[in-house]
Amino acid sequence: MQLYNTLTRKKEKFIPQREGKASVYVCGITAYDLCHLGHARSSVAFDVLVRYLRHTGLDVTFVRNFTDVDDKIIKRAGETGLTSTEVAEKYMAAFHEDMDRLGCLRADIEPRCTQHIGEMIALCEDLISKGKAYSTASGDVYFRVRSFASYGKLSGRDVDDMRSGARVAPGEEKEDPLDFALWKSAKPGEPYWESPWGNGRPGWHIECSAMSEKHLPLPLDIHGGGQDLVFPHHENEIAQTEAATGKEFARYWVHNGFVQVNAEKMSKSLGNFSTIRDILQGYLPETLRYFLLTKHYRSPIDFTFDGMDEAEKNLRRIYQTLNLVENELQKTKWSAAPLPEEVLSEMDETERAWNEAMEDDLNTAAALGHIFGLVRLVNRIIEDKTMRKSAQARDxxxxxxSMMARWGAVLGLFTRQPAEFLREMRDCRAARRDVDTARVETLLLERQEARKAKDFERSDAIREELARMGVEVQDTPAGAVWDIA
Known part of the structure; x- marks a missing residue:
């Protein structure tokens, strides 16, 4: 398997440091608000990575942390009258609820910052003893950036370029404007912990260094997160961890791309900020997951409702084919006529191509394309009056x-019972378009009675009324089936 390594800026063959095992550490949320589309993108991307590594037979230990003490959490606590702990608990629970709906597997270990204060203090003390960090009179602890010769190796930034124009703000006790906080002295009313430097709390960057080393052996096989974490967060993690331990921190650095909204960066200031819950008011969770996988995880993805509609349409088509297959396999009589050799070869080629796409840095966009190739092939078999009767067609x-079950287990898709899911998707589209489903069902019953009575004028009039509502009716041997046009 090839993975793009941000550290080396190229794809590399993924070789775990321990045979048969892989360690994955992903930076989790700061728990102060509901999760947005960026969180969904990152969670789905790393969920697929973990699923695929396990699909290849690796025993994966997946760790994703929660930051449960931070300036933003403290600020939200002040705004709401809750304690910082209550704010963090509320939004950690909301994170789990949202990601469960999106089909993301929970991490094996979910450390919280506040549960690892001792390890963070010990790491700060170690860095101070080695001359890599220093404490100030007010009780802050800073990392000496210039003491780490390879600072900037992940982000490609040059220390001298960053130093140009940088200044120490009035009141700061930094030796150098590039130095970053490992420990912050507590302000009045803030949560704090006792430390050798007085009451305070950890800086953001020290958290992941302490928690990852606590739960996984160094070097980590994979350290991941959103592209926005490359600098300064992950750069600083590398500096403080490697300065303290003398070991490589992580072998592969994996980062997912940004989410844009209508070609603009998603931000609250632009008013285009959408939580996961906003989107799921109008679409099924699997539709959003499918949409997020239609682009390569490293590429930016542009969120639009047109894009969601297209994702819904394509997901519906796949489930419709799965439903057709399920119904076709109910037959009990099959002929001995063989399928054309090219049909069987095309199925073999599709399976090979899907595997190649996923081996190539988790190219889910290409993998979904190959799934559509399989869907087209299967529809050809079912629609051909000769092929569909063959016992080889059954096989x-x-x-x-089987292929869709295996691929769906990796992608976190196509796991629902097709007929049930199609009904849910239909009702979801109906709700979005304000179609009264109860009225539709009533009209269908009236139409059925009209057809029984051979009142075809009334039957046609009802069909026309349904069409004006945006409803299509298909008459099948099992009765009338309706959907949103």
Whole structure:
């Protein structure tokens, strides 16, 4: 498997440091607000990475932290009258609820910052003893950036360029404007912990260094997060961890791309900020997950409702084919006629191509394209009056179900019972378009009665009324089936 390594700026063959095992550490949320589309993008991307590594047979230990004490959490506590702990608990629970809905597996270990204060203090003390950090008169602790010769190796930034124009703000006790906080002295009314430098709390960057080393052996196989974490967060993690331990911190650095909204960066100031819950008011969770996987995880993805509609349409088509296959396999009589060799070869080629796409830095966009190739092939078999009768067609349909189950387990898609999911998707579209589903069902019953009575004029009039509502009706041997046009 090839993974793009931000550290080396190239794809590299992924080779775990311990045979048969892999360690993955991903930076989690700061728990002060509901999760937005950027969080969804990152969670889904790393969920697929972990699923795929396990699919290849690796025993993966997946760690994702929670930052449960931070300036933003303290600020939100002040605004709401809650304690910082209550704010963090509320939004950690909301994170789990949102990501469970999106089908993201929970991490094996979910450390919280406040549970590892001792390790963070010990790391600060170690860095001070080695001359890599220093404490100030007011009780802050800073890392000496210039003491770490390779600072900037992840982000590609040059220390001298960053130093140009940088200034120590009035009242700061930094030796150098580039130095960053490892420990912050507590302000009145803030949560704090006792330390050798007085009451205070950890800086953001020290958290992940302490928690990852506590739960996983160094070097980590994979350290990941959003592209916005490359600098300064991950750069600082490398500096403080490697300065303290003398070990490589992580072998592969993996970062997902940004989410844009209508080609603009998502931000609250632009008014285009959407929480996951905002989106799921109008779309099924699997539709959002599918949408997020239609672009390579390293590429920016532009969120639009047109894009969501297209994702819904494509996901619906896949489930419709799965439903057709399920129904076709209910047959009990099959002929001995063989399928054309090219059909069987195309199925083999599709499976090979899907595997190649995922091996190539988790190219889910290409993998979904190959799934559509399989969908087209299966529809050809079912629509051909000769091929569909063949016992080899039955075997091909069973193989398709098996392939989709395996691929769906990696992508976190296609796991629902098709007919049930299609009904949910139909009702979701109906709600978005303000279609009264109860009225639709009533009209369908009236139409059924009209057809029984051979009142075809009334039956046609009802069909036309449904069409004006945006409803399509298909008459099947099992009865009338409706959907949103």
């Amino acid at each position: 091909a349909l069973l193989r398709m179900q």
